[in-house]
Amino acid sequence: EPEVTQTPSHQVTQMGQEVILRCVPISNHLYFYWYRQILGQKVEFLVSFYNNEISEKSEIFDDQFSVERPDGSNFTLKIRSTKLEDSAMYFCASIPPYGNTIYFGEGSWLTVV
Amino acid sequence: SQQGEEDPQALSIQEGENATMNCSYKTSINNLQWYRQNSGRGLVHLILIRSNEREKHSGRLRVTLDTSKKSSSLLITASRAADTASYFCATASGGSYIPTFGRGTSLIVHP
Numbered sequence: 001e002p003e004v005t006q007t008p009s010h011q012v013t014q015m016g017q018e019v020i021l022r023c024v025p026i027s028n029h030l031y032f033y034w035y036r037q038i039l040g041q042k043v044e045f046l047v048s049f050y051n052n053e054i055s056e057k058s059e060i061f062d063d064q065f066s067v068e069r070p071d072g073s074n075f076t077l078k079i080r081s082t083k084l085e086d087s088a089m090y091f092c093a094s095i096p097p098y099g100n101t102i103y104f105g106e107g108s109w110l111t112v113v
Numbered sequence: 114s115q116q117g118e119e120d121p122q123a124l125s126i127q128e129g130e131n132a133t134m135n136c137s138y139k140t141s142i143n144n145l146q147w148y149r150q151n152s153g154r155g156l157v158h159l160i161l162i163r164s165n166e167r168e169k170h171s172g173r174l175r176v177t178l179d180t181s182k183k184s185s186s187l188l189i190t191a192s193r194a195a196d197t198a199s200y201f202c203a204t205a206s207g208g209s210y211i212p213t214f215g216r217g218t219s220l221i222v223h224p
Contacts, residue, residue: 043214106155
């Protein structure tokens with residue numbers, strides 16, 4: 001069964017460094033999402049992306065965050081200058097055309113030290 | 114906030130028993146979805162119920178939706194140790210189909 005793949009599975013970075021998290025959504029899906037989950041807390045919506053632009057974003061998704069679809073397959077989340085509180089699991093997800101079910105990747109665990 | 118809130122926060126049962134988790138939300142929804150998350154893993158979609166539906170089944174899962182009470186329940190029958198996971202409800206409302214998640218119910222099934 002097709003799946004959303006994410007890399008890296010785990011990254012440790014120093015505070016202030018830039019981080020890029022990568023995702024390959026399922027190939028025929030049109031809507032892409034980033035969510036995050038701080039350890040032990042709820043899953044929080046960050047941003048949705050459709051037709052090569054941001055369609056919705058949450059308050060969490062401030063100027064430190066950006067998303068891109070640099071080619072036809074990859075979907076990236078960039079954090080420009082990481083803070084300790086950015087430590088979380090970041091999930092990429094996608095939705096098929098005419099569907100409501102979100103398919104999540106396994107996540108990228110980011111640790112900021 | 115639109116997000117669903119699950120209840121109880123934690124549930125511990127013996128294998129073979131039924132597990133019931135509840136979700137409450139605050140405003141009208143388009144649909145409600147239940148997801149499962151094994152520790153440290155991604156979210157796996159279990160079932161979606163639309164606002165005009167009252168009950169859905171999928172294998173050992175049964176989901177109900179009461180829009181008048183703004184609540185949903187997830188029943189897992191004949192639980193197995195492998196059902197041990199966190200279970201989340203997610204709601205979408207208004208013009209947005211983006212699910213927002215609650216804090217989840219942590220289910221432990223003892224063999």
